[in-house]
Amino acid sequence: MNKKQKKMLTRIIISAVMLILINVLPVDKLPAPELIMTIGKLIFYIIIYVIIGYDILRKAFKGILNRRVFDENFLMAVATVGAFALAIITKSGDYNEAVAVMLFYQTGELFQSYAVGKSRRNISELMDIRPDYANIEKDGTIEKVDPSEVVIGTIIVVNPGEKVPIDGVVEDGISSLNTSALTGESVPRDVKPGDEIISGCINLNGVLRIRTTKDFGESTVSKILELVENSSSNKSRSENFISRFARVYTPVVCYLALALFIIPPVFNVFILHNPADISIWLYRALTFLVVSCPCALVISIPLTFFAAIGGAGREGILVKGSNYLEALSKAKYVVFDKTGTLTQGVFQVNDIHCSCDKCGEFCGCEHGHNENEDKRILEYAALAEIASSHPISNSLKLAYGKALDISRVTDIEEISGHGIKARVDGIPVAVGNARLMEREGYEYKKCNHPGTIVHVAIDGKYEGHILISDVIKAQSAKAIAELKNLGIKKNVMLTGDDKVIAEHTAKEIKIDEFHANLLPADKVSRVEELLSKKNDKETLCFVGDGINDAPVLTRADIGIAMGAMGSDAAIEAADVVLMDDDPINVPKAIRLAKRALRIVYENIGFALLIKIGCLMLAAIGLANMWLAIFADVGVMVLCVLNAMRALIKVR
Amino acid sequence: MKKTYSIEVDCANCANLMEETTKKVEGVSNATVNFMTQKMIVEFAEGADEKATMKEVLRACKKVEPDCEIEL
Numbered sequence: 039m040n041k042k043q044k045k046m047l048t049r050i051i052i053s054a055v056m057l058i059l060i061n062v063l064p065v066d067k068l069p070a071p072e073l074i075m076t077i078g079k080l081i082f083y084i085i086i087y088v089i090i091g092y093d094i095l096r097k098a099f100k101g102i103l104n105r106r107v108f109d110e111n112f113l114m115a116v117a118t119v120g121a122f123a124l125a126i127i128t129k130s131g132d133y134n135e136a137v138a139v140m141l142f143y144q145t146g147e148l149f150q151s152y153a154v155g156k157s158r159r160n161i162s163e164l165m166d167i168r169p170d171y172a173n174i175e176k177d178g179t180i181e182k183v184d185p186s187e188v189v190i191g192t193i194i195v196v197n198p199g200e201k202v203p204i205d206g207v208v209e210d211g212i213s214s215l216n217t218s219a220l221t222g223e224s225v226p227r228d229v230k231p232g233d234e235i236i237s238g239c240i241n242l243n244g245v246l247r248i249r250t251t252k253d254f255g256e257s258t259v260s261k262i263l264e265l266v267e268n269s270s271s272n273k274s275r276s277e278n279f280i281s282r283f284a285r286v287y288t289p290v291v292c293y294l295a296l297a298l299f300i301i302p303p304v305f306n307v308f309i310l311h312n313p314a315d316i317s318i319w320l321y322r323a324l325t326f327l328v329v330s331c332p333c334a335l336v337i338s339i340p341l342t343f344f345a346a347i348g349g350a351g352r353e354g355i356l357v358k359g360s361n362y363l364e365a366l367s368k369a370k371y372v373v374f375d376k377t378g379t380l381t382q383g384v385f386q387v388n389d390i391h392c393s394c395d396k397c398g399e400f401c402g403c404e405h406g407h408n409e410n411e412d413k414r415i416l417e418y419a420a421l422a423e424i425a426s427s428h429p430i431s432n433s434l435k436l437a438y439g440k441a442l443d444i445s446r447v448t449d450i451e452e453i454s455g456h457g458i459k460a461r462v463d464g465i466p467v468a469v470g471n472a473r474l475m476e477r478e479g480y481e482y483k484k485c486n487h488p489g490t491i492v493h494v495a496i497d498g499k500y501e502g503h504i505l506i507s508d509v510i511k512a513q514s515a516k517a518i519a520e521l522k523n524l525g526i527k528k529n530v531m532l533t534g535d536d537k538v539i540a541e542h543t544a545k546e547i548k549i550d551e552f553h554a555n556l557l558p559a560d561k562v563s564r565v566e567e568l569l570s571k572k573n574d575k576e577t578l579c580f581v582g583d584g585i586n587d588a589p590v591l592t593r594a595d596i597g598i599a600m601g602a603m604g605s606d607a608a609i610e611a612a613d614v615v616l617m618d619d620d621p622i623n624v625p626k627a628i629r630l631a632k633r634a635l636r637i638v639y640e641n642i643g644f645a646l647l648i649k650i651g652c653l654m655l656a657a658i659g660l661a662n663m664w665l666a667i668f669a670d671v672g673v674m675v676l677c678v679l680n681a682m683r684a685l686i687k688v689r
Numbered sequence: 690m691k692k693t694y695s696i697e698v699d700c701a702n703c704a705n706l707m708e709e710t711t712k713k714v715e716g717v718s719n720a721t722v723n724f725m726t727q728k729m730i731v732e733f734a735e736g737a738d739e740k741a742t743m744k745e746v747l748r749a750c751k752k753v754e755p756d757c758e759i760e761l
Contacts, residue, residue, distance in 0.1 A: 042699075096755075097755055097756075100755050104752045104753065151699050273721075281705040284705070336705070340724055
């Protein structure tokens with residue numbers, strides 16, 4: 039609790055105690071004249087009333103001075119002062135109601151400010167990745183400095199338990215990093231010298247010395263913080279609806295209350311020639327005013343969105359604003375980029391097909407592989423490619439896994455667009471595509487598997503080929519299936535790869551539609567084509583890895599960039615950023631958005647229903663002030679609690 | 690020119706009012722009040738004097754919500 043709230047609590051306690059005392063103590067039996075008793079009692083109640091409600095009165099008064107009537111302070115001031123006046127006029131001597139209404143209202147306000155403040159802090163803590171300092175080494179001693187003062191290329195020291203303040207490369211030290219604040223991934227990541235690490239991770243065990251590669255302002259952690267802090271500034275339609283609603287609603291209720299106070303008595307007197315019953319109608323009008331406070335709506339909607347954005351952030355899904363959350367909940371089309379999104383985007387040796395009979399013409403041979411033969415093919419291929427830094431060569435070297443001895447390789451000849459010829463241990467080796475085999479006069483086997491084929495000939499004889507392909511991510515198929523369950527009408531895959539590869543991937547993950555051989559510009563036009571087909575209530579998401587697809591990310595209703603750590607362009611262009619590169623986060627984000635919107639509608643519906651119900655009860659005289667207070671404070675509390683549900687993890 | 694200020698405001702509706710009011714102040718081209726992070730982002734019109742404008746913003750906001758505070 040902050041100072042303001044503590045003060046409020048004291049005021050509430052003092053006035054509550056005083057109110058109880060005057061009701062419990064036998065003050066009526068004091069030996070004093072009746073007039074003095076009545077006046078004394080009134081003064082005592084006024085004192086309690088002022089203690090509990092002076093700020094409301096002051097605000098209401100200031101509001102009138104500033105020509106801004108009709109806010110909740112005004113409503114409460116009128117209602118309670120009215121109740122007081124009513125008790126004096128009718129000589130009932132029952133001032134409890136006026137004071138109690140103010141007391142409950144203030145208690146509700148206190149609760150609201152406490153609950154909201156608390157959840158605000160909870161959510162902010164979730165995203166608390168801001169590093170406070172960086173350790174730099176100076177003349178053998180370690181000095182703590184502001185991260186923003188560290189220049190690129192400085193060596194910083196990160197001790198166990200500290201946050202990595204700036205992006206960089208590990209120079210020295212081995213450790214595990216907790217990346218959960220960034221990715222939601224709970225398994226620690228191991229790092230060793232030479233690894234790139236991003237700021238915002240927590241160093242778990244070893245001391246790391248890191249050479250910074252970015253300024254603090256350009257580091258991942260700053261980018262994320264900036265994104266999160268600006269996120270709730272993009273307001274959703276529901277939020278805008280509520281603030282417009284509140285602007286119209288309050289004056290309308292005030293006039294209705296005034297009408298309730300004036301019309302029935304006038305009607306009574308002039309038409310029915312009955313007594314006016316002014317006090318009854320005044321009481322009803324005042325109750326009406328208390329019920330009508332719009333706080334529950336005004337507070338719970340932004341709180342729901344904020345909680346949802348905070349909860350999503352905890353799982354490594356950064357949403358740039360509640361408007362995107364709203365759009366995401368209506369997603370009906372999801373378009374994926376293939377490479378790097380549904381597939382890992384790295385080439386891997388997938389299979390080795392030797393020239394044996396079993397591998398046959400269709401080389402679907404998964405049986406009877408001679409492993410030694412496979413190893414020999416891979417070894418020679420890797421050695422021949424030793425000097426090349428082509429991604430394909432790298433994948434060969436990676437698959438071989440052992441250290442390569444360059445002294446075994448001589449006479450390396452790179453034939454551009456074909457492959458490599460070299461001598462390994464003095465034996466001539468040719469490694470390359472079909473064109474190389476034709477050129478060198480080898481009879482080679484065709485392969486019907488999608489991917490890049492590297493043919494290998496050793497010592498003048500065709501030995502087989504190595505299948506290198508991009509690997510589909512483990513969760514891709516599951517993500518597509520879940521999207522289908524979430525009511526996505528069409529999942530589409532776009533790729534620049536050729537048709538065979540695209541078709542294979544599409545089949546594997548059961549995607550509805552795919553388009554192959556696309557240039558980046560074609561992707562935009564494909565997305566535009568889909569955009570033109572859907573109706574206004576549906577939205578289209580584009581999911582990409584942020585490389586080359588910034589224009590599409592911007593063009594789609596919702597651009598989702600995944601694995602965005604490090605890709606600034608993607609963070610800029612996307613509306614939703616997935617820290618992780620696991621496609622399963624796409625359905626997760628949609629589910630989260632749907633839940634948030636459901637809570638918003640629940641709250642709007644619930645609050646309006648109770649309010650309208652109580653307003654009608656108040657108008658016909660069935661509601662007293664106590665019910666009115668429930669309709670105001672109670673509904674608000676329930677809505678706030680409901681809003682906090684948005685913070686709970688989704689499956 | 691865009692600047693972020695820390696604010697203190699207790700209720701969401703008051704935050705909305707502050708936003709409305711700030712937008713109307715001369716020298717401000719756009720403003721967003723973020724109740725949840727207690728931040729106010731003000732975009733200044735070209736050539737506007739930041740300090741003087743913010744003083745005026747604070748004065749206007751005090752009018753609609755006497756309890757609010759803007760850290761200048």
